Amino acid sequence: MLSKPYRISNPISSLLFIYMMGLILGVFWRPPVAFILGITFLIIPSGIYFLIRKNRGFANLLFFLGVLFSGTLFTNHYLYPEFPENHIFYWANNLPLKIEGFIYRSPELFPDKTRLYVKSQYVWTFQKKFSVTGNILLTIESKRTSFLVGDRIIFFARLRKPRNFKNPGGFNYVQWLAFQEIYVVAHLSTDQNLCRIGVQKNAFFLRKIDRFRNRVREIIDNTSAPAKYLLHALILGERKVIPQNLRESFSRSGTAHILAISGLHIGIIATFSYFLFRYIFSLSEYLLLFTNVHKLSAFLSLLPILFY
Structure with a gap:
């Protein structure tokens, strides 16, 4: 009797599982990019060859290896990037600098601080101007809602590389930022060292959305507590404005999932x-x-x- 060709009953689920394994592998393994690309270019023609020869077992194995390495390469791209020479990462030496850039993402508001996501463009030091690239997470110890996507800003701060809190099994803050392509952070105790100097081009639509969000936020802020905190979480997705005691009450009652957009x-x-x-x-x-x-x-x- 002729043996039936090897088939995978659910190839999409298998590919997704292998790709996820590649993503996890990329967290712990940092192979050279040339090695991954070489293996990938070797796997593709080999897989096609075995398909032509109707050897599905080897073909599937090679394709799965290709998917595995592609997941590893994706993770490595964020966790172990190769920065260009003018990347802002090389200026993160905790020295006072003057930085110019623009806000590329909606600001995050907390009860006592504001987070700005800044795409850097220039750095001044010793009266010299240097062109740079890369993202900065700027934290200001004050709550301001006047910032919009596309605002061009100049600020004076000390740039540094993010660090984890070294708690075993705790939240990996560095990886969380890396997957957002943020490798530099800065902190301002007040907003006096920050100045808005203009508006970035091609940000009209995003600024309209931000203005609408600010209007909704103003309406919500005029309502009484604790209703306004719930409205912030459900309508604007701003869970961080909810006081700690209220979050603990939801957690104890088993209804904390209501606060997350789901x-x-x-x-x-x-x-x-x-x-x-x-x-x-x-x-x-x-x-x-x-x-x-x-x-x-x-x-x-x-x-x-x-x-x-």
Whole structure:
């Protein structure tokens, strides 16, 4: 009897599992990039060759190795990057500097501080100006809501490399920043050493969203506690403004998951949007006769979900 060719019953799940293993492997293993690329270029033609020869077992093995190494390469790209010569990482020597850049991501607000995500452009030292690149996480010990995406700023600070707290099994702060391509942090005790100097080009749409978020935030701040803290978490996704005692109360009651944006909240938005659109479209006799109101309402419900 002829043996049946080797087949994998669920290839997509297998590939995802192998890729995840590659991501985890990349945290602990830092192979040379040339080695990974060489292995990948060797695996691809070999896999095609075995497919042509109808040897699916070896072909699947080689493709899985390729997926594994691609996951490793992806993790290494963030955790062990090769910085260009003008990267801001090389200026993180804890010396006072004048830095110019722009805010590339919405600021994060805390009860007592603000985090700005700054893309650096220039550094001044000894009256000389140097062009740089790279991201900086700037923490200001004051709560300000006037910053928007695209704001060009100049600030005086000491740049340093992020550090972990050396707690066994604790949160890896350095890796968390690395996966956001942030390798330099700075701290300001006040906002007096920071100045807004203009607006970055091509940030019109993101600034509109930030302004809308600020208006919603102002409305929420005018409500009474503790309702405003819950609204911050559910509408704006700002869980960090919730006081510690309130978070502990939710944790003890087993309802802390309510504070996080999850599938439940997205489902509520989708359901409300669907019935709202369907009601509006049902008012038009033309739409009821010549379109599928249910499908149209379901499709348009994606817009509020994406906006949320």
